Amino acid sequence: MSYIRAEHLTKQYGSGDAAVMAIRGMSFEIQMGEFVAVMGESGSGKSTLLSVLGALNTPTAGNYVVDGLEVYDLGQDQRADFRREFLGFVFQSFHLVTYLTILENVMLPLATVKMSSKKKRALAEDALLLVGLNGKSHRLPGQISGGEQERVAIARAIVNEPPLLLADEPSGNLDTKTSREVMDLLQTLNEEGMTIVMVTHSPECAGYARRMLRISDGVLVEDIPLNGKDRYLECWSNGAVE
Amino acid sequence: MTLKDIALRNLRRRKAKAAFVLAGLLIAVSTAVGLLGLIEAMNRDIQLKLEEYGANILILPKTENLSLTYGGLSLGGVSFEMQEIRQADLGRVKSIKNAANVAAMGPTVLGTVEVNDRKVLLAGVDFQAVKILKPWWKVGGTVPSEYDVLLGAEAARILNLNAGDYLKINGSKLQVSGVLAPTGSQDDQLVFTPLGTAQSLLNKQGLVSMVEVAALCNACPIEAMVSQISRALPSTKVMAIQQVVQGRMETLAHFKKFSYGISLVLVLVGSLVVLVTMMGSVRERTAEIGIFRAMGFRRSHVMQIVLMEAGILSALAGIMGYLVGFGTTKAALPFFTGSNGMEVIFDPILAAGAFAVAVIMGLASSIYPALLAARIDPADALRAL
Numbered sequence: 001m002s003y004i005r006a007e008h009l010t011k012q013y014g015s016g017d018a019a020v021m022a023i024r025g026m027s028f029e030i031q032m033g034e035f036v037a038v039m040g041e042s043g044s045g046k047s048t049l050l051s052v053l054g055a056l057n058t059p060t061a062g063n064y065v066v067d068g069l070e071v072y073d074l075g076q077d078q079r080a081d082f083r084r085e086f087l088g089f090v091f092q093s094f095h096l097v098t099y100l101t102i103l104e105n106v107m108l109p110l111a112t113v114k115m116s117s118k119k120k121r122a123l124a125e126d127a128l129l130l131v132g133l134n135g136k137s138h139r140l141p142g143q144i145s146g147g148e149q150e151r152v153a154i155a156r157a158i159v160n161e162p163p164l165l166l167a168d169e170p171s172g173n174l175d176t177k178t179s180r181e182v183m184d185l186l187q188t189l190n191e192e193g194m195t196i197v198m199v200t201h202s203p204e205c206a207g208y209a210r211r212m213l214r215i216s217d218g219v220l221v222e223d224i225p226l227n228g229k230d231r232y233l234e235c236w237s238n239g240a241v242e
Numbered sequence: 243m244t245l246k247d248i249a250l251r252n253l254r255r256r257k258a259k260a261a262f263v264l265a266g267l268l269i270a271v272s273t274a275v276g277l278l279g280l281i282e283a284m285n286r287d288i289q290l291k292l293e294e295y296g297a298n299i300l301i302l303p304k305t306e307n308l309s310l311t312y313g314g315l316s317l318g319g320v321s322f323e324m325q326e327i328r329q330a331d332l333g334r335v336k337s338i339k340n341a342a343n344v345a346a347m348g349p350t351v352l353g354t355v356e357v358n359d360r361k362v363l364l365a366g367v368d369f370q371a372v373k374i375l376k377p378w379w380k381v382g383g384t385v386p387s388e389y390d391v392l393l394g395a396e397a398a399r400i401l402n403l404n405a406g407d408y409l410k411i412n413g414s415k416l417q418v419s420g421v422l423a424p425t426g427s428q429d430d431q432l433v434f435t436p437l438g439t440a441q442s443l444l445n446k447q448g449l450v451s452m453v454e455v456a457a458l459c460n461a462c463p464i465e466a467m468v469s470q471i472s473r474a475l476p477s478t479k480v481m482a483i484q485q486v487v488q489g490r491m492e493t494l495a496h497f498k499k500f501s502y503g504i505s506l507v508l509v510l511v512g513s514l515v516v517l518v519t520m521m522g523s524v525r526e527r528t529a530e531i532g533i534f535r536a537m538g539f540r541r542s543h544v545m546q547i548v549l550m551e552a553g554i555l556s557a558l559a560g561i562m563g564y565l566v567g568f569g570t571t572k573a574a575l576p577f578f579t580g581s582n583g584m585e586v587i588f589d590p591i592l593a594a595g596a597f598a599v600a601v602i603m604g605l606a607s608s609i610y611p612a613l614l615a616a617r618i619d620p621a622d623a624l625r626a627l
Binding site: 051054056057076077080081082083084085087089091095097098099100104107108109110111112117120124156 | 243244245247248251252254255529530533534535536537538539540541542543620621624
């Protein structure tokens with residue numbers, strides 16, 4: 001049985017003449033531990049799809065099931081609980097809370113969890129260690145580089161050990177070297193068993209995934225397997241993905 | 243990291259907004275505390291004055307004649323018969339229901355005598371009772387003993403007598419033991435002796451012309467006491483001297499209502515300041531709230547953060563507002579009342595009330611912004627980033 005099942009997902013914004021179909025009857029399945037890249041041009045519906053998969057955006061039609069749970073049948077509070085327990089988000093612009101320290105940002109998903117402060121701190125420090133930022137935990141986001149901010153965002157996304165990580169253009173604002181480091185990190189997490197769905201414009205980044213969903217005008221037009229890092233390295237050296 | 247930590251960190255980051263909310267609440271609370279504190283101080287002062295007022299009940303002989311004096315002016319030397327009060331009957335006052343409220347009772351016998359060929363009014367009084375009944379009396383010399391007299395300031399001037407001089411009343415030689423400092427009342431015109439001496443000189447043994455009663459009147463039932471004394475002494479006319487005090491109390495009651503009105507307006511304005519500022523703050527934080535929601539914060543968690551921020555500021559404003567209001571009242575009291583020793587004292591009920599009003603006001607005004615924050619669609623918030 002698939003871990004994630006999307007059936008005829010449709011999302012329409014507005015109504016009448018102003019109606020925009022962001023997703024049109026999209027269906028696919030994702031197995032536990034997969035690393036899936038979602039690609040497509042700007043406005044193709046990638047980010048809308050990600051927000052639907054993130055239980056943030058109720059689809060106009062269709063079903064979305066995770067681990068046997070019909071996500072959009074849940075109430076608002078249960079959906080929030082689902083996001084906390086099942087999902088980790090990595091945003092393109094990091095979206096760290098500027099007035100919280102690095103450590104506090106990472107602890108944020110645990111703020112509503114009944115757990116001792118000591119335990120929360122320990123989990124956050126472990127996550128920071130995993131992304132290689134354990135020495136800067138008391139700095140503010142504005143005091144570290146973009147690459148480091150992305151790492152903090154990843155640490156925050158994994159601190160509650162979610163089975164599914166959703167990443168929106170995780171290397172969109174990073175230089176090539178930092179981008180490679182971030183993608184390496186995501187690949188490591190995937191190898192440790194985390195299911196990852198990543199929206200990206202970059203064929204280089206998509207090359208890290210084991211499967212690619214290509215979207216055009218809200219329709220899933222291509223669903224192909226990739227070879228993972230080998231393919232990425234090949235693409236990186238050639239400067240393009242076929 | 244808890245929701246409280248997020249609220250505290252946010253307040254620390256948005257210092258100007260926090261200060262604005264704090265100022266709005268603080269001004270409202272401190273002004274209300276100041277006004278109410280001032281009223282309380284004035285109220286206490288009036289009650290204190292009432293107790294220091296001296297006699298506030300007069301017992302007079304009953305008469306069927308009308309007074310022929312007006313504004314201190316006696317018309318035509320007309321005398322009318324008046325049945326005096328028997329001194330022995332006064333003991334009955336001690337048996338009235340509110341006898342405990344009687345602080346002092348001063349029987350006075352009055353009569354006309356001749357001194358140095360001039361007619362003067364002789365008053366026989368109980369000098370022990372006078373100390374309580376007329377605390378404003380200042381005696382130059384000593385209080386008279388049995389064969390001494392005390393002269394009113396005007397009487398001493400007209401009779402050309404000083405302390406130590408002698409005078410004759412109805413054949414008895416008496417020494418002036420002291421002269422009363424001017425009081426601005428009729429007392430300035432009188433010659434005072436102890437009650438027994440005057441009764442003997444006037445040949446009115448066992449009789450008194452009037453009785454002044456000082457009732458401890460901090461919320462004591464003065465009207466009830468008047469009727470109780472009337473019943474105990476049916477042949478007398480008993481009156482309460484309270485018009486002036488009543489007038490002042492009524493003015494104060496009006497001022498109190500006005501102050502409540504002003505306080506209400508200030509509380510409303512303060513609430514509006516909180517509402518507008520908190521709404522602005524929530525709008526500024528749309529993206530941040532989107533992130534919180536994406537991380538699994540429930541709507542109620544977002545509401546808790548906003549209400550916690552408002553609660554922390556309101557509690558601070560409640561404490562500071564009371565202290566500022568208390569200090570302001572203390573500083574402003576002399577300007578309103580003159581330096582007459584009026585005091586502002588710590589009132590735990592007002593302090594608790596100020597705290598409660600500030601917290602309720604802050605939280606009530608933040609409910610709508612908190613709901614607004616909770617209703618932010620995380621997908622919209624994150625799309626806008």
